[in-house]
Amino acid sequence: MSELRKGGCGIVDGVDDVQPGDVIARRLRELGFVSGEPVRVVAVAPLGGDPMLVQVGYTRFALRRTEADRVRLAAEAAA
C-alpha cells in the first residue's frame, strides 16, 4: 500500500507480520485493514510523503510508510 500515490485506491489483500507477534500488524487488522476492504490515500505529508493518510471504512488513519508496507493490496486493484 505504501506504493500508492496521493488519491490512489486499492483493495486490501492482507496484512503481513514483519516479525512474529507483530503488534503493529495486529493493530492494523483491528483498525479495518482486512481482506476485501477498499482503501484510498487521501493525502501525503510534506517532505517526502511520509506519513500518508489512508481512508479505510469511514475513518482516516495517518500511517508511516513502514506501517503501510505491511498492508498487501490485491494485485488487480492496485493499478
Place this chain on the structure above:
Amino acid sequence: MTASTLRIALVGNPNCGKTALFNRLTGSHQKVANYAGVTVERKEGHFTTPSDRLVQVMDLPGTYSLQAVSPDEAITRDVCEGRSAGEMPPDLIVCVVDATNLRLHLRFVLEVRRLGRPMLVALNMIDAARRRGIRVDAARLAERLGVPVIETVAVRRDGVTALVTELDAFTPPNTAPAAAGAAPATPEALHAEVRSLLEDAVSMPRATAAVDDAIDRVVLHPVLGLVLLAVIMFLIFQAVFAWAAPLQDLLAGWVGAAGEWVGGFLDSMPMLQSLVLDGVFAGAGTVVEFLPQILLLFLFILALEESGYLPRAAFLLDRLMHAAGLTGRSFIPLLSSFACAIPGIMATRSIADPRDRLTTILVAPLMTCSARLPVYTLLIAAFIPRREVAGLFNLQGLVLFGLYFAGVASALLVARVIKWMRRDRSEHSLLMELPSYRVPHPLDVAIGLWDRAKIFLQRVGGIILALTVLLWFLSSFPAPPEGATQPAIDYSFAGRIGHWMTFIFAPIGFNWQICIALIPGLAAREVAVSSLATVYALSGGEEEAAIQLGQIIASQWSLATALSLLAWYVFAPQCLSTLAVIRRETNSWRYVWISAGYLFGLAYLASFLTYQITRALT
C-alpha cells in the same frame, strides 16, 4: 425493581464522546477535546436516577481493542476483563460508539460482547449522523447484537434521557458471565460481522463528511498546510502579547489602587503595612496581572483542541519530529505543555511506543509553559523596545516568539541526542486517527477558560501567596544591626542566602535579588516574579516601592543580565511539580535526575553564553 447501587463503565474507541457523556451524566467538567487519547486515566463520578438509584460511573480511556498496546489502553482492558486489582468488574459496560464511524466502532462492540458481561451500546453523536444523512436502525442493530442500543447526544442537555431511563430499569443478572474465555475471533471474522451488521441496519450516503474532505485539501496540502500551521502558531504568540497588554495594564491599575487603598488603613502599623504592601500586593498582586495573557493562550489551545486540527498538525509535522527522534503523536502532549508540562506529560500515555513516550516526557519541560509567561513578559516589557518591525509585527511579540521557538528547537535537539545515545534504529509506530472537524462549542470553551482562571487564581491565592509571605519574612528578619549602612534586606536571611548564591550565579550575570527569587520559583515559576517584586519593594526606599517592578529592573539591570535570565527560563527545571509527575509517569527516580540534571546544565550554559556574549557586545 431494586434501588441498589449500579456501577457502570464507559468504554469505546478513542474520541467517540465517552467523556462528554460522562460529563453530561454526572455534571462534571472533565476535559473533552477532538482527538484520540484525551482521557488517559480513569475518572469516576456518580448521579442519581429519577427513581433514586445511585449510579457510579467510570470513564475509561478510549481503546481500539482489548489487546492493549499503550498504558492508557491497558487501564480499559483491565477494568473490562475484571482484572483491575482489588476491584469488582462493573455491573454494566456501556459501550459508546460514534454513529458516524460505526465501521470501526462496532468492531470493538463485538469484541466487548465476547466478554459475556452485561452491556449496552450508546449510539452517540446520532445528531451529527442524521445531519450527514446517515440512518441507523437502532432496533434492528439491538436485535442483531443481542444487547440494548440507546441513542444519545452527549452534547445536548436532553441527549441522555433515554440512557438514564434504561439504567434505571437495569437489573444485573445473577448468573456468571457466559461466554468468557471464548477463543478470540480472527480480525477478519469480526470485520465480516461488522460489514453484515452495517448492511442490515445502517444506510450511509458517503463514507466521510464532504466538509472534512474540503478542509483537508487545504489543511493537509504539503505547502499550504505548513504555511497555515506556521501562521496559526505565530498568530497565537502575537495575540498573547499584543492583545493582552491593554487588559493587563487595566488589571495592574486596579491592583495598584487596591494596594494603596488597603495600605492607607495600616499607616499606624508599619510592620503589617509592609507585609500587606511589599508581600501581598507587590508579590502575589503582580502575578494576577498575567491572568489575561494566560486566558488568551488557553482560548487558542482550547479552540484548536476542539476543532480537530491538532492531529492534522501532528500529521504534517511527523516527518520532522520523527527525524528528531520523536513522533507526530508527541505533538499534542508537547503542545499541551505550552499550557503546563504536567498535563502534557500525562498526555504522553497515549503514545504507544515506550521509547517515544520517554523521550517526549524528557523534552516536555522545554516547552514554554504558561507559568513562564509572567517572567518573559516582565523582562521583555522592561528591556525590549515596543516598536514595529516591517510595519506589521511588534518587536516584543517577535522576541516572545523567539523564546518559544528556542524551547521547541532545543526540544528537537535534545530528542535527537537521546535517539543518538540510544543508538536506536528500530521501527517506531504512528498509526493515528484523524477525526472529523467540529466547530468549537462556545460554552465548552468558556467553561474551559473559567476552569483555568479558577486554577490560576487558586494558585495565586494559595501557593504563590504563601511563598511570597514566607519570602517577606525571610527578607525582613533579622532586622539590621544598629548603625547599619546598607538597606535592611542585606542583613536578612534572604539577603544572606542570596549573597552566598551569587558565587555560583555571578558568572551568568544574576545579582543576589535574582538568586533569592530562584528558590521559591522552584515551587511555581510565577513566584520568581512575585519574589522579585517583594525583594525590590523591601530593598528600595519609599519612592522606589511606589514604582512598578518593571521600571525598577529596567533601571538597575544590565541588558546582559536580563537576556541571561530569559535564557535561563527557557531551560531551567524550576518546577518541582513537573519533576514529581515525571517520577510518577516513569516510575523511576533515574529519569527525574536525568531531566533535572540536563535542564540545569543547559540553563546554566545558555545563560553563561548569553551573558558573556551580550556583555562583550554592549
